[in-house]
Amino acid sequence: MRQIAAGALAAIxxxxxxxxxxxxxxxxxxxxxxxxxSGSIGSSFALHGTIxxxxxxxxxxxxxxxxxxxxxxxxxxxxxxxxxxxACFLAARFGLISSLLASMIAGAAWALIASLLRFWRNxxxxxxxxxxNFVGFHLLGYSVNGPLQEARAQYPQTDAVAISLSTSxxxxxxxxxxxASWFLLYRTKEGLRLRATGFxxxxxRWAGVHVNAQIARAMAISGGMAGLAGGIELLxxxxxxxxxxxxxxxxxxxxxxxxxxxxxxxxxxxxxxFGALTTGAGELQRASNISASVATFxxxxxxxxxxxxxxxxxxxxx
Amino acid sequence: MQLTNVTKSFGPTIAVDDVSLSxxxxxxxxLIGENGAGKTTLMRIIAGEIEPDRGTIDVGGTIxxxxxxxxxxxxxxxxxxxxxxxxxxxxFENSNxxxxxxxxGEKAAVELMKAIAKEPxxxxxxEPTSVLTPNEAQKLFDTARELASRGKSVILISHKxxxxxxxxxxxxxxxxRTHVAPPLRRRTTPAESRLYVRNLSVGTGEIVAVIGxxxxxxxxxxxxxxxxxxxxxxxxxxxxxxxxxxxxxMSxxxxxxxxTNASAEELIATFGIRATGPRQxxxxxxxxxxxxxxxxRELTRSPAIIIAAEPTRGLDxxxxxxxxxxxxxxxARGAAILLITSDLDEAFTLADGxxxxxxxxxxxxxxxxxxxxxxxxxxxxxR
Numbered sequence: 043m044r045q046i047a048a049g050a051l052a053a054i055x056x057x058x059x060x061x062x063x064x065x066x067x068x069x070x071x072x073x074x075x076x077x078x079x080s081g082s083i084g085s086s087f088a089l090h091g092t093i094x095x096x097x098x099x100x101x102x103x104x105x106x107x108x109x110x111x112x113x114x115x116x117x118x119x120x121x122x123x124x125x126x127x128x129a130c131f132l133a134a135r136f137g138l139i140s141s142l143l144a145s146m147i148a149g150a151a152w153a154l155i156a157s158l159l160r161f162w163r164n165x166x167x168x169x170x171x172x173x174x175n176f177v178g179f180h181l182l183g184y185s186v187n188g189p190l191q192e193a194r195a196q197y198p199q200t201d202a203v204a205i206s207l208s209t210s211x212x213x214x215x216x217x218x219x220x221x222a223s224w225f226l227l228y229r230t231k232e233g234l235r236l237r238a239t240g241f242x243x244x245x246x247r248w249a250g251v252h253v254n255a256q257i258a259r260a261m262a263i264s265g266g267m268a269g270l271a272g273g274i275e276l277l278x279x280x281x282x283x284x285x286x287x288x289x290x291x292x293x294x295x296x297x298x299x300x301x302x303x304x305x306x307x308x309x310x311x312x313x314x315x316f317g318a319l320t321t322g323a324g325e326l327q328r329a330s331n332i333s334a335s336v337a338t339f340x341x342x343x344x345x346x347x348x349x350x351x352x353x354x355x356x357x358x359x360x
Numbered sequence: 361m362q363l364t365n366v367t368k369s370f371g372p373t374i375a376v377d378d379v380s381l382s383x384x385x386x387x388x389x390x391l392i393g394e395n396g397a398g399k400t401t402l403m404r405i406i407a408g409e410i411e412p413d414r415g416t417i418d419v420g421g422t423i424x425x426x427x428x429x430x431x432x433x434x435x436x437x438x439x440x441x442x443x444x445x446x447x448x449x450x451x452f453e454n455s456n457x458x459x460x461x462x463x464x465g466e467k468a469a470v471e472l473m474k475a476i477a478k479e480p481x482x483x484x485x486x487e488p489t490s491v492l493t494p495n496e497a498q499k500l501f502d503t504a505r506e507l508a509s510r511g512k513s514v515i516l517i518s519h520k521x522x523x524x525x526x527x528x529x530x531x532x533x534x535x536x537r538t539h540v541a542p543p544l545r546r547r548t549t550p551a552e553s554r555l556y557v558r559n560l561s562v563g564t565g566e567i568v569a570v571i572g573x574x575x576x577x578x579x580x581x582x583x584x585x586x587x588x589x590x591x592x593x594x595x596x597x598x599x600x601x602x603x604x605x606x607x608x609x610m611s612x613x614x615x616x617x618x619x620t621n622a623s624a625e626e627l628i629a630t631f632g633i634r635a636t637g638p639r640q641x642x643x644x645x646x647x648x649x650x651x652x653x654x655x656x657r658e659l660t661r662s663p664a665i666i667i668a669a670e671p672t673r674g675l676d677x678x679x680x681x682x683x684x685x686x687x688x689x690x691x692a693r694g695a696a697i698l699l700i701t702s703d704l705d706e707a708f709t710l711a712d713g714x715x716x717x718x719x720x721x722x723x724x725x726x727x728x729x730x731x732x733x734x735x736x737x738x739x740x741x742x743r
Contacts, residue, residue: 231617234614234617234618235618237610237614238607238610238614238618241607241608241609241610242603242607242608242609244600244603244604245598245603245604245605245606245607246607246618247586247604248586248596248598248604248605249607249615249618249619249657250591250596250618250619251618
């Protein structure tokens with residue numbers, strides 16, 4: 043209950059602070075708020091925008107949540123998203139299923155590099171996954187400027203893929219993954235072991251859990267979901283790859299997962315909230331000339347509020 | 361320099377036990393002993409770096425101490441390092457080099473120069489040759505002889521007997537119990553391994569106890585057994601229940617489900633765990649009830665082997681009796697039980713056989729009666 047309350051409080055705090063910050067730009071808070079709401083859920087067009095934004099956020103949020111649940115600080119959803127998109131593009135000619143599978147495998151493999159470095163050299167994932175983000179980013183940059191550049195070689199982007207995924211298809215896949223994540227974490231023995239590893243690897247080890255196997259598996263699942271997010275984004279939204287393809291979805295996934303208290307079902311709500319925030323912020327930019335980066339500001343407020351609440355809880359302050 | 365009945369312990373470990381020692385002017389005293397026998401502690405007491413618990417020290421002069429590990433400022437030059445202690449740098453050809461860039465032998469020379477700069481009456485050399493080439497060592501010994509010939513005293517610490525024989529005039533040995541001049545005995549434990557077990561066996565229906573002063577390899581023994589015995593048939597009760605026993609953030613039921621399919625309600629009832637129910641967070645249980653949760657989880661499976669480390673630590677009398685009863689019942693069912701405990705009464709009450717663990721080595725198996733007379737000495741390393 044406390045966790046749900048903390049999440050709700052953080053979300054409200056973000057919206058209120060955003061609205062108040064409008065005063066600094068000479069806008070009435072109420073006016074901003076209504077633009078945010080109408081721009082995100084006020085029309086079917088806005089709603090569609092929110093859904094399209096929410097899907098990659100949900101998948102990267104789940105990716106981060108699973109890894110964090112196992113005690114692995116996977117900050118690398120961004121890079122895994124990118125290589126997932128790349129693999130999907132390369133496998134697109136083999137059909138929809140194959141290309142989405144390819145994106146999952148690529149994301150998982152990319153994430154497992156960090157686990158291998160953990161096991162061989164005891165390198166912390168929080169560093170290696172961030173570094174792998176840069177590697178992925180530049181790999182994509184090289185690809186769209188070189189071997190994968192469009193046939194007419196005008197812009198640093200690929201040609202459009204031949205296959206595509208409908209928004210309803212995206213929704214079905216994302217919701218299935220969300221429910222499957224919840225089932226894995228809370229309804230299976232392996233999920234119990236995964237969470238035990240995250241809470242206390244020492245006690246998990248004494249209870250007979252193979253801690254390293256759990257860490258590697260969580261990382262693979264996490265990377266697979268972020269990679270799938272990249273594949274879905276390519277086939278469903280962008281249809282081509284370009285340098286800014288990932289658009290920060292991987293990093294935003296951290297905020298989504300934290301607001302969702304690392305619970306898959308709450309992460310769904312959290313993803314929709316951030317999706318709406320991002321879409322609404324776009325409308326804010328068009329209507330009131332306020333930069334759409336207020337959405338990022340909202341993420342920061344959410345994370346800081348949650349940190350404040352959690353440290354209060356740890357000190358025993360109600 | 362005269363040392364009388366000096367004793368020093370660090371926690372439960374007695375580093376120096378009732379040592380008397382003297383060095384006359386012009387004498388080079390060789391001090392021999394194994395790693396960890398207490399040589400360095402003894403010297404640091406003489407140098408006044410640590411206070412002994414008991415005993416008197418009469419130094420009767422100044423002391424120069426060359427430590428086993430270099431005490432030099434790496435980012436300073438030779439001259440700067442020497443200036444720190446008010447020594448001159450006349451002996452060095454180029455004293456503007458950084459210590460960082462010196463060879464080990466050169467660093468040792470700087471250390472020695474620091475120590476003898478103020479013409480101490482007593483020079484202590486702690487394992488000086490372990491990092492030196494034979495040539496460099498020879499130079500060091502020449503310096504020591506030269507000092508002795510001028511009426512100074514030198515104490516040379518080493519674990520290389522030959523080296524000490526070659527230079528020392530008087531000799532003292534620091535043995536396992538840090539008595540000066542008992543016969544020197546080699547330890548059976550290989551130096552690298554922290555644990556050496558070859559004579560441990562627990563029969564069906566037997567309770568065998570391993571007792572000893574904490575930190576002598578008990579944790580390593582339990583961990584080794586955890587990593588080698590099959591988990592399906594082995595119960596583990598880890599020593600550190602808050603770190604290794606329960607997962608505080610999870611419920612009682614979840615902690616249980618990690619290991620067994622037994623019902624949480626039944627377990628709470630049988631083991632008398634004071635809890636609001638199976639969904640209570642394990643971290644909110646009291647220490648004793650957390651211990652009961654671990655015990656219950658491990659014992660309800662009727663395991664063939666039970667490794668119980670400090671199973672009753674922190675439990676009240678009633679709970680302790682209950683745990684003992686459970687262990688006895690498990691033995692009666694045919695389980696082989698290894699009890700690792702620092703509670704001697706517990707060992708004597710429960711065990712069919714007792715091993716004493718000391719510095720990673722197990723003693724031979726003793727009957728409880730034998731252990732009653734010999735355990736104390738064995739725990740301190742006397743055979």
